[in-house]
Amino acid sequence: MDKRNLILDAMLDLLEKEKGAACSVSDIAKRAGIGKGSIYYYFQSKDEIFDALVEREYGQVIQKCEELVHESRGDAILKLKLLFQSYRSSVSSPAVDAYLHQQQNAAIHQKSLAKILLSLSPIVADIIRQGVKERLFCCDKPQETAEIIVSVYCFLYDQGIFIWTPQQLKNKEIALADLLENGLSSAKGSFQFLYGE
Numbered sequence: 001m002d003k004r005n006l007i008l009d010a011m012l013d014l015l016e017k018e019k020g021a022a023c024s025v026s027d028i029a030k031r032a033g034i035g036k037g038s039i040y041y042y043f044q045s046k047d048e049i050f051d052a053l054v055e056r057e058y059g060q061v062i063q064k065c066e067e068l069v070h071e072s073r074g075d076a077i078l079k080l081k082l083l084f085q086s087y088r089s090s091v092s093s094p095a096v097d098a099y100l101h102q103q104q105n106a107a108i109h110q111k112s113l114a115k116i117l118l119s120l121s122p123i124v125a126d127i128i129r130q131g132v133k134e135r136l137f138c139c140d141k142p143q144e145t146a147e148i149i150v151s152v153y154c155f156l157y158d159q160g161i162f163i164w165t166p167q168q169l170k171n172k173e174i175a176l177a178d179l180l181e182n183g184l185s186s187a188k189g190s191f192q193f194l195y196g197e
Contacts, residue, residue, distance in 0.1 A: 015095035076131030081193040101160030121146040138185035
């Protein structure tokens with residue numbers, strides 16, 4: 001394993017042991033089993049290490065979503081279902097999320113949300129284009145529509161921002177499904193997968 005990932009794994013390990021917020025670069029180096037000077041070859045600060053860890057964790061989530069969609073031979077609706085389910089089931093480490101949602105990490109959190117939006121929206125836009133070709137959707141602006149869908153979806157399910165009761169969440173999922181069906185001119189029930197089969 002390369003040293004950069006060794007450092008990120010050490011930071012993740014410290015976060016999972018709830019020592020991440022209080023740990024120092026020395027603690028990370030000790031956990032990684034390398035000299036403190038080696039860390040500064042790759043990163044300038046603990047914040048930069050965490051930023052890179054977030055980038056790696058969310059990058060893996062997005063890659064998994066992308067691979068799942070590309071491997072599917074289903075129609076556009078099935079691909080959206082797979083993508084949304086994959087995203088929800090594989091959101092990064094709970095320790096990373098908890099640290100990310102601390103007030104002092106708001107800038108990194110915003111950056112991570114922007115990364116998700118910029119990475120997932122082209123995938124969703126391609127699925128919308130496929131749905132237009134399949135006559136499942138009607139949409140003149142797939143990229144912009146995808147960006148709106150991804151931003152709403154990710155924000156709605158961000159448990160560090162909102163804590164919904166199960167019924168509140170289901171009501172929002174039903175409303176989102178209705179918005180998508182109307183906005184994409186798709187058949188009623190096309191997005192039922194958002195709130196249950």
